[in-house]
Amino acid sequence: YIVRVWALNKAGVASDVSKSLEIEVVPSEIDFGADNGRSSNNDATCFGALLFLGLVLVIFFILRRYARHDKVHRKYLEHQSMVNSLIMSLEEVNSDEGLSSSTIRRCKELAFVTTDLMDSTKMAAASVEGFQQVQDIHDSVMREGISRHSGYEINTEGDAFQVAFKDVFDAIKFCMHVQYRLLEVPWSRAVLKLPSCKEVYSTDGDLLFKGPRVRMGIHWARKGTFSQRLHPLTKHRIFAGPSWRIAQELGDGANGGQVLMTHDVWVVVRNNMGKASYPVVQQIGLYKFEASSMPMWVYEVKELLSMPLRRNFPEPRGIQLVDNGWALNIMTPPVKPEDKQSLAVVALALKPPPKYAYHDLPPSMSQRLYEQLAIQVMQFRGYIFRVNKKRGYFLVAFGGTMDSLRFCHSFQLLLMFIGWPSEAESFCEKQVLGPDGRYIFNGPRIAMAINEESDYEATTLYNQHPHREDAVDYNGPCVDHAKELSGIVHGGQVVLTQHAWINVQDQLPAQAQALSLGVHRVSNRMSEPMLLMQVMPGVLNRRQFPKLPSLEELEPGYLSSPDPSKDIAIVFVKVSKPAVVTSNERIVLHKKADMQLGKRDTPEGDADYAMFLDENEDLMKADNSSTSSNNMASPFLELATTPSSGNFTLLRAYAKSIKLYETALRDALKRFEG
Incomplete structure (x- = not known):
């Protein structure tokens, strides 16, 4: 007899098999007497009981391990559900029709996407049948994405596709759809044994690769940079010109599973990240292309905000590196020195436990916090202009209060689900769960204060980088008021000044909860009486905070009002006019x-x-x-x-x-x- 136990999670991944000792039961043929028989029976009974107990313990530990894994998986799914609901409430709907040959003929600007299957020659040499299965599914996934995102299939060369889109948003969504879809395909064991098709996991256990890897390049072709004509036999559009060659060079230079795009794409997409499903973009460097006389900035689409995909790649191939990129902090200032419009400033301050209030953050935690901040800032057109990584203090500028509020809500939610290093535990308050088991607080708690005013100064910073001339620093009451307010805001709380609240009160995000905190004198440096408003996302409305430790509370707010669940006394006061x-x-x-x-x-x-x-x-x-x-x-x-x-x-x-x-x-x- 033998017992084998294993677990299968919802993603279809099986745990290692645990098996018991092999037990062979041999019937006794010799009678050693009644006493010996009873002794043998007792021994067999004891041995069987011990064996049964051992099996129960083995099964118990395996099931407990599976339960822990399932709990983590359920938390991940809950995180994905919460993030997706928040993202969907912010995302814009694109109702454009698909591209036909007649439609694309009239387009003066197009987004070109070129793709190629990594190591296809090696796969075909290793297994003809396995490679045929890969190519069939690959082509099906590609054409499914082209149809879903309104693309136009220009040409295919073996396992390489060339596609055109009417805008860069659909091009990015197509590329990421293909990358995620290939991970979801239930590939056979024969395919997973092929070169560059094996399953690869990160150190945290995240699935990075599974099945074939497709390299992709996106370029936005502006008017006059490409030509097109109709093929006499296939009746498909044929393209040529510098933009077409740049797209091909970029697609050939990408690594398997990597999505690259040019600066022309980034200039368009950065103004409306939601229309592209909130991609996480990183600037990897300035590169020289054979089809362009000037070097071009190249960016990598790392993942979508609601679907982490933590892949790392070596340098692109075939294109020459001129200068390193700025990684994640690549947004341009929302307000330039010559502009006269108002500015929204968010001051973020980490609020660790009192014991560690004056300690520097561990380098691993400070870097992780900065990276996640930069990812969130780029989604809502923000610009980080002050950084103190050691203390977890940042100043971010936005073109309006609505963008800044959406950023704060998204960041507060995602902070609870970031995988923090073990060194960060000392700087995090206790985890708090709601009655339904969902997080109310988890991880580091960051105070966020929002202010919007037109009283500020914008100063251009020169000599910061030879290829970047848009660095700006902001000063003045607009910045000072946000900084002072962040000093009294509690960790995990989002508070707006009266100026910011006036600009956003009639257009709050869906399910947002707004509470008046009363009129306060915040500090000696911010002594003007000001109404303060707490605005939290609906999924975090169970968070409770004490009263603000301001210099003086001039008018009571929600936190100072009597408890509505208890009896209260109401006094009506009216002055009679002479x-x-x-x-x-x-x-x-x-x-x-x-x-x-x-x-x-x-x-x-x-x-x-x-x-x-x-x-x-x-x-x-x-x-x-x-x-x-x-x-x-x-x-x-x-x-x-x-x-x-x-x-x-x-x-x-x-x-x-x-x-x-x-x-x-x-x-x-x-x-x-x-």
């Missing part, structure tokens, strides 16, 4: 209406008051700090007894008195926790 104020207000408002209708007989003082009514926010800030609440009614009482006082003087004095009364009321609310 009759003289009511009558004068009525007169002034009637005259204001006459003035708006075109009647010009309104006295100058009343017109001033009418303007004052429209701009009363300026009044709210006037004389609050210099006037004591003890004599709050004195300006009105003094003027109310003076018959010669004009309408404007009387009413303005009354309004100031009301403001003073409001100040005294808020002081009382603070004393009695209202």
Whole structure:
């Protein structure tokens, strides 16, 4: 008898087989007497019991190992589901029709994609039948992707495809569709034994390669850089010109399983990463092509944001390296020095446990954090302009608050599922799970503060790199306010200033939760009263934070309000206006209406008051700090007894008195926790 046990996960990967000892049961033919028989039976019973116990233990440990693996796999699937739901809520839908020969003839600009199967000659030599299976499935996957992403199959040469797309977004989605689809194919054992078809895993256990590897190159052909004509026999379009040759050189230079693209593609796609399914792009270097007189920046599409694919490749072949690339930090500044538009700034600050608050991060953790930050920033057109890797502090600029808020929501979610090195555990707070087993907090906690203003200075940084002239640094109140606010925001929290909230309040992302944190004086350097808003993604709305440790809370917010699950007392306060104020207000408002209708007989003082009514926010800030609440009614009482006082003087004095009364009321609310 023998027992073999193994586990099969949802991806179809089997664990190693564990087997028991082989047990052979031989019937006894010799009678050694009753005692010996009973002894033998007892021994057999004990041996059988021990064997059974051993088998149970073996099965228990194997099942426990499988359960752990299954738990990790379920967490990964949960992560993918959460990320996909977030990405789908941000992604734009492309409804363009596919390309036909007549349509492509009218296109003045096209995206060319060239592909080739790695080591196809070696595979054919190793096994004709195996290679035939590879080529059949490869061609099927390619044509499925071409149809799905509105491509035009120009030509095939053996296992090489040449495809045209109307835009770069479909070209990128096609290439990544093929790379992921080839990993999902249930390849036979005969195929997996072929050259360059074996399964390859990363050190973390992620599947990197399985089956054939396809090299791909993408180039955006601009108007006048290519020509086309109709083939007399096949009736397919034939292309020529510098752009066509560049695409071929790039496809030939890529490694198996690698997707390369030129700078012309990047210039288009960086302005709308969502339309290309949020690709992760890395600049690998400046290269010289035979078809181009000038060197060109070359980029690698590493993976899609929601589908990690952590492949690493050597240098491209056949094209000459001129200069190294900038890796992941390749976005251009959203606002240049000559522009006058507003700027959104996100200040990110790692909040480790108090014991490690003043310690530098381990190099492995700081580098991983920076790489993940750069990946997220590029998806939403951000620009990293200040970096302190050792302390986990970064400043990122965006062209608008909406992009910055989407970035913060995406980054807060993905931070919980990044594989952090073991050295990072000391800088992470405790893991917190919800009632449904989903993460509420996991990994490092980063505070994110968003501010948008037009009060800033942009300075061009020269001599940073011989082939890059777009480096910019930002300074001024816009940056300072974001920095100061990040100092009081809690780890894992996203907080907007009043300026940023005004710009985004009517267009919040789907399922976002907004809570007022009240009006605060943030710090001595940011003493102006400001409304602060907490805006979290729906999947993280269970996060709970204490009150902000600001310099002063002037108006209570959600976190300062009574618990709605308990009884509360409500007080209604109303100030009664004196009759003289009511009558004068009525007169002034009637005259204001006459003035708006075109009647010009309104006295100058009343017109001033009418303007004052429209701009009363300026009044709210006037004389609050210099006037004591003890004599709050004195300006009105003094003027109310003076018959010669004009309408404007009387009413303005009354309004100031009301403001003073409001100040005294808020002081009382603070004393009695209202």
